Amino acid sequence: MDNKYIKIIKGTPLFQGMSDEEIAQFLRPDGSGIKSFRKESYIFHAGDKTAYFGILLEGKALIERDELWGGRSIIAPLEAGQLFGEVYACTGEPLGVSVCAKEQCTVLFLSPESIIKGSSTLTARLLKITAMKNLRLN
Numbered sequence: 001m002d003n004k005y006i007k008i009i010k011g012t013p014l015f016q017g018m019s020d021e022e023i024a025q026f027l028r029p030d031g032s033g034i035k036s037f038r039k040e041s042y043i044f045h046a047g048d049k050t051a052y053f054g055i056l057l058e059g060k061a062l063i064e065r066d067e068l069w070g071g072r073s074i075i076a077p078l079e080a081g082q083l084f085g086e087v088y089a090c091t092g093e094p095l096g097v098s099v100c101a102k103e104q105c106t107v108l109f110l111s112p113e114s115i116i117k118g119s120s121t122l123t124a125r126l127l128k129i130t131a132m133k134n135l136r137l138n
Contacts, residue, residue: 005034005057005106005108006020006023008055008057008080008081009023009055009057009108010023011081012055012081012082012083013083013125013128013129014055014083014115014122014125014126014129015122025118026110026114026115026118026122027108033108033109034057034106034107034108034109035106035107035109036104036105036106036107037059037061037101037104037105037106037107038101038104039101039102039103039104040100040101040102041100041101042098042099042100042101043061043084043099043100043101043105043107044084044085044088044095044097044098044099045095045098046065046066046094046095046096046097046098047094047095048094048095049088049092049093049094049095050085050088050089050095051089051092051111051112051113052085052089052109052110052111053083053084053085053086053088053089053090053109053110053111053112054083054084054085054099054107054108054109054110055081055082055083055107055108055110056078056079056080056081056082056084056105056106056107057080057105057106057107057108058080058104058105058106059080059101059102059103059104059105059106060077060078060079060101060102060103060105061077061078061084061099061100061101061102061105062074062075062076062077062078062099062100062102063075063076063077063078063084063097063098063099064097064098064099064100065096065097065098066098075097077102078099083129084099085099086112086126086129086130086133087130087133087134089111089112090112090126090130112126
């Protein structure tokens with residue numbers, strides 16, 4: 001994995017303070033991995049289900065919600081180092097939002113199961129991140 005990506009991953013609240021070796025154990029071939037997206041392409045589509053959440057490694061994206069009358073609301077901008085989709089990946093519920101690349105993006109996808117099976121510290125961190133996002137929405 002590119003060193004610039006390791007630096008970004010280490011800077012996330014999920015992996016902060018972990019060594020390269022500790023992080024590497026979560027980058028397994030279980031469907032998680034790094035994928036690139038072209039500008040204006042969708043990373044996640046509303047209504048789909050996902051078993052993975054993302055960490056934006058490069059680029060900028062938007063979390064968007066389609067409105068009843070055809071408009072689109074921006075829920076949140078995403079920049080490198082931010083997590084997204086973790087609530088939907090953990091619950092298995094259909095996505096209520098879409099995530100669109102606003103420029104060329106690179107995303108690391110991880111499964112909650114790999115986090116839960118791999119580390120109680122990361123499980124607690126993932127729970128805290130999810131709870132804090134839900135608190136902000138309220």
